[in-house]
Amino acid sequence: MAWSGMRGLSVFISDIRNCQNKEQERLRVDKELGNVRTRFKNEKGLTPYEKKKYVWKMLYIYMLGYDVDFGHMEAVSLISSPKYPEKQVGYIVTSCLLNENHDFLRLAINTVRNDIIGRNETFQCMALTLVGNIGGREFAESLAPDVQKLLISSSCRPLVRKKAALCLLRLYRKNPDVVNVDGWSDRMAQLLDERDLGVLTSSMSLLVALVSNNHDAYWSCVPKCVKILERLARNQDVPQEYTYYGIPSPWLQVKIMRALQYFPTIEDPNTRRSLFEVLQRILMGTDVVKNVNKNNASHAVLFEALALVMHLDAEKDMMSQCVALLGKFIAVREPNIRYLGLENMTRMLMVTDVQDIIKRHQAQIITSLKDPDISIRRRALDLLYGMCDVSNAKDIVEELLQYLSTADFAMREELSLKAAILAEKFAPDLSWYVDVILQLIDKAGDFVSDDIWFRVVQFVTNNEDLQPYAAVKAREYLDKPAIHETMVKVSAYLLGEYSHLLARRPGCSPKEIFSIIHEKLPTVSTPTIPILLSTYAKILMHTQPPDPELQNQIWAIFSKYESCIDVEIQQRAAEYFALSRKGADLMDILAEMPKFPERQSALIKKAEDTEADTAEQSAIKLRAQQQTSNALVVTDQRPANGTPPVNQLTLVKVPSISNVDDNLAEGLTEENGALSIVDPQPPDILGDLLGPPAIEGPPGAAIHSEHNLVSGLEGASNAEETLAITPVDEQTNAVQPIGNIADRFNALCLKDSGVLYEDPYIQIGIKAEWRAQHGRFVLFLGNKNTAPLVSVQALILPPSHLKIELSLVPETIPPRAQVQCPLEVVNLRPSRDVAVLDFSYTFGTHVVNVKLRLPAVLNKFLQPISMSADDFFPQWRSLSGPPLKLQEVIRGVRPMPLVEMANLFNSCRMMVCPGLDPNPNNLVVSTTFYSESTRAMLCLMRIETDPADRTQLRVTVASGDPMLTFELKEFVKEQLVSIPTASRVPAQAQPTNSPSALSDPGAMLAGLL
Known part of the structure; x- marks a missing residue:
């Protein structure tokens, strides 16, 4: 200037x-x-x-x-x-x-x-x-x-x-x-x-x-x-x-191709042919040159052209040409181009059937695992993971195991998880799967989650032919001078259960097995000692008639740990010491773990999460998310090998509230009995909880609620009021849903994305965001077929406490397309009533109508808040007695460890505050509830459990609003009673601080109980 x-x-x-x-x-x-x-x-x-x-x-x-x-x-x-x-x-x-x-x-x-x-x-x-x-x-x-x-x-x-x-x-x-x-x-x-x-x-x-x-x-x-x-x-x-x-x-070319990707497809044959000719020219005319600026411009055009080719689902020949071009890019010296090549190969893998063509570049992709740039290494790992199937799983997993020893610490956890997932999904035989998992633990024990070794124990337990082989491999790893503690856990568990199958092998007598395991005892941490004690008891049980010398050695160990300061170890030692004196009866008391029920593992779930995350990073998904109000149709293309496509409505999943699906032992048996809560020796600061009797609700709250229910069912003037309070799970249609609708709804109550409903023709997914009393859903309506869905109608039947606005839903969903419909929610006051989506469509001669509960439930409007003792107790004392503070003894609770219960409350957006209650068997919880009527309302809670009877507990809830207190208490009651049956980690695999943890039938004392 x-x-x-x-x-x-x-x-x-x-x-x-x-x-x-x-x-x-x-x-x-x-x-x-x-x-x-x-x-x-x-x-x-x-x-x-x-x-x-x-x-x-x-x-x-x-x-x-x-x-x-x-x-x-x-x-x-x-x-x-x-x-x-x-x-x-x-x-x-x-x-x-x-x-x-x-x-x-x-x-x-x-x-x-x-x-x-x-x-x-x-x-x-x-x-x-x-x-x-x-x-x-x-x-x-x-x-x-x-x-x-x-x-x-x-x-x-x-x-x-x-x-x-x-x-x-x-x-x-x-x-x-x-x-x-x-x-x-x-x-x-x-x-x-x-x-x-x-x-x-x-x-x-x-x-x-x-x-x-x-x-x-x-x-x-x-x-x-x-x-x-x-x-x-x-x-x-x-x-x-x-x-x-x-x-x-080049900037205009990129903008044009980006605009074309917002259109689901191009039907006109002349226009489509002309476009593919242009795209073919771009693909053929792009190459890597020395000039960086020209490279940047030409590759900007090229990669946008690739995105458009994938979007339009081009012919197989053009897809092959795209993969061949990307194969050249992943071998050049320029790291940015290698990165883009790997990223676009992964994207193509998600939306098109080119897996066999990509396999031709497997050697170069494996070479990229050793690239100096960690971003390129991550993209190579993602691509290898996505292109793996039964034919190449062995080679890829072995490469990952070999790379694991030299990989960055930042990548080892991801490498371990993906190697374990691939080994489980594509194992040619189970013995190879056991080898892979044990190698993983041996090479990267610090980065192997408990889910992985829990899963291998499940496989071994459920396959009798595999048990001797697994025990032999565990015995071999124990011979190493230094092994990771996770290897000690899995080896001790397997040898405790199945070492008697190796009795005739050299070096596998009970005394030798005990000796080599006991050598590891001084090197392990406190949580691993209970597993070793259980293994000693199992070895003693399998040694019949007993070896006096071995018996005395094990008894000496039990006697030593009877005075251990850790309650879990102390109780195990005392009970095993007493039980081991029963002689031959020990065979019935410490029987082998039964087979686990067939279920999807946590590793496969994590695999789905990874695929969903990768899919959402694709260009189509990113552009689909840019829309804010109107419905946007995006084409749905099927990938190879059955993995979820870019626009399939699996969405982004969040981890489940606990690892119950992956744990090793069956759920606890329910026992009847009165709740006996013993006052702890220290003065109970929350002692006022033990005074007044259990109260079902605020004065008039129960009567008012019952009156509303009856009047809603008998005198409702329209369908909206009736449907908002009546069950919607049991519905009859000629077209049957895939999966359990109620289970899908319950899962979405604890996470913000997933599938709400699915049948052979449509999939309805949900993704939600919550902020204070406001929420925003996006309904993903996906047509799974090659013919359109017509007469599509969606009506929201909201309860009186929710204000819901749904954007316009198109009457027709094109073939293999996805419609996104935003939904705004405002919470007016506390209530457990749910909104209902009345959804219908026609496909051929089938007219389908379903009524689906929407997961805009009470806990979605909670925000966890951490509180110290100085903050908590003045608030707790100020909320004295009904109707602001309510207490109830809940029976028929699904038994669960205290840690799992804490995870449940955390999943419900409630913060567990450790150290506030002097009794370690109790939980103290705090959260904030948001609505138009209450604004930000602090809610406090105490859950008292009885270690002797996990099927009942006492809940006390306090807040500044009587209706909120009542509704929150009933919500917590529903969550604790309706937890689905699930297998759990045996006590020796997941110790708790409870004095009665050993009474869990999932422990090795299952036969006694």
Whole structure:
């Protein structure tokens, strides 16, 4: 910028640059600000030149980081100047200093509008730049129609129309409800006939924004987009200034292909053929060269073309060509290109059937595992994981195991998990699976989760032929001088159960097995000792008649640990010592673990999570997420080997509330009996809980609730009231659902994404976000077939405590397509009633109607809060007695360890506060509930358990609202009673601090109990 004639500004800038320190600079700035303030106060004596100079100084000071809280009026007033120099300063300084909510902007709206509708092109461009930079709502309401007229005006020069398109784009992105684009499809089609590439590029940016919200209105633009792309690809009539390193307008090519990806498919055969010819030319004409800038531009076009090829589900030959091209890229020296090649190969694997072609590059992909760049190594790992099947699983897993020894610590956990998943999914035989898991533990024990060794124990327990082999392998690993503690656990467990099968092998007598395991005892941590004690008891049980020397050695160990400070170890030692004296009866008491029921493992679930996460990172998913209000249709393409496709509605899963599905032992048996809670020896700070009897609810709450239920069922005037309070699980349709609807709903109550309903024709998924009393669902309606679903209707039947708004659902879902429908939820008051989605559609002769509960349940409006003793107890004492504090003894509780119960409360958005209760068998919980009526309401809770009878417990709930207290107590009761039956980790695998942990039938004392 030239400062000719503005000597004062030049001198000021020189003074600032010559300051020796920050303090000198601040003093000089303060002096100048004082001078500017004085001159602005005497505004009548200021010439336009002086005002311009001082406004420039003010902007420079602002750019240095100092607050400038004056002079805004002078900057705005310069906009109305008739001369270009002053007007230019006014527009620049105003757009820098003021935001869209500043009151002074209202003073400039008329002046800006006059410049826009005027004939001076320079003034028009400055005004459009200001409006585009600020983009406020008032600007959009007042100026959007004029900007639209400029854009479609045939009398305006391309420079003005280009700026008008970008200005309108900004206004539309910022305020889509204000900018009227109804009926703009024809106008956009006309704009695409423009020969000037600058106007075309700006108009294409606007088109991308328009079709991202509603592509149906712009089908007429598709053939013209293809023609423009064809013109650019053939380099026809492209000015030199729009050619970048020999590539015709790469930014325009990228925008066109991105816009085309918002359309589900292209039906017109001529248009589709022309488009594929262009894409073929792009694929064939792109190669790696030495010039970095040209590489960047050509690869931007190429990778967008690849995304479009995948989106349009091109023919197999073109897909093969894409994979071959990516195969070249993953072998070049440039790391960015290798990364993009691996990433796009993974993306292609998720949406197209090219797995066999990608396998040809397996050696190069494995080489990428050793790349110096960790990002490339991660992408290579993802690709190997995705391309693995039965035919190449052995090679890939062995490569992963070999790489594990030298891999970064940041990758070892992911490597271990994926190797274990692949070994389980594609094992040619179970002995190979056992070998892989044991190698994993041996090479990366610190990074192997308990789920992995739990799972191998399940396999061995359920397969008798595998038990001798597993015991032999465990015995071999114990011979190593130093092994990881996880290896000690799994080896001790397997040898405790099955070492008697090796009695005839050399080095496998009971005494030798005991000796080699006992050598590891001094090296393990406290949680592992109970597993070893259980193993000793098992060895003693299998040694019949008993070996006196071995028996005395083991008894000495039990006797030693009877005085251990750890309660779990102490109790095991004492009980095993007593039980081991029963002689032959020990065979019945310590019988082998029974077979586990068949169920999906946690590792396979994690595999699905990984696939869903990778899918959501794809270009199609990212663009699908950009829509905010209207339904967006995205095509659904099937991948190879049955993995979930990009748009299948598995969504992003969150970990389950516990690892019950992966644990080793069966659930606890229920026993009847009264709850006996013994006061701990220390003074019970929460002792007031033990006083009043259990109260079912606040005065009148139960009666009021029952009255509402009866009146709702008998006197409801419409279907909405009835459906909101009646069960919706048992429904009859000719088309049967896949999976249990109630189980899907219960799972979504504890996580925010997953499948709500599925049948042979449709899959309905949910993804949700919750903030205070507000929630936002996105319903994913996916057509699984090659024919459309018609007569689609969705009606929300909300209970009275929820305000729900559903966006318009299209009547037809195209073949293999997915519709996303946003749903806004506001919680008005506490209640456990649920909203119902009344959904229907027609497929062929089948008319399907289902009523699905939506997981907008009470715990979704909770926010966990951590509390110290100083914060908790004053609140707890202030909420004394009913109806603000309610207590109930709950019977028929599903038995679970205390840790698992804490995980359940955490999954329900309630914070377990450790150390507040002196009794270790109790839990103290705190959370905050949000609704329109209560705002933020603190909720406190205490759960008292009886170690002798896990089937019952006592719950006390307190809050500042009687209805909230009652509803929260009933919600907790439902969660504790309705926990599904699940197998659990045996006590020796997952010790607890409970004195009666050994009474769990999942422990090795199952036979006795």
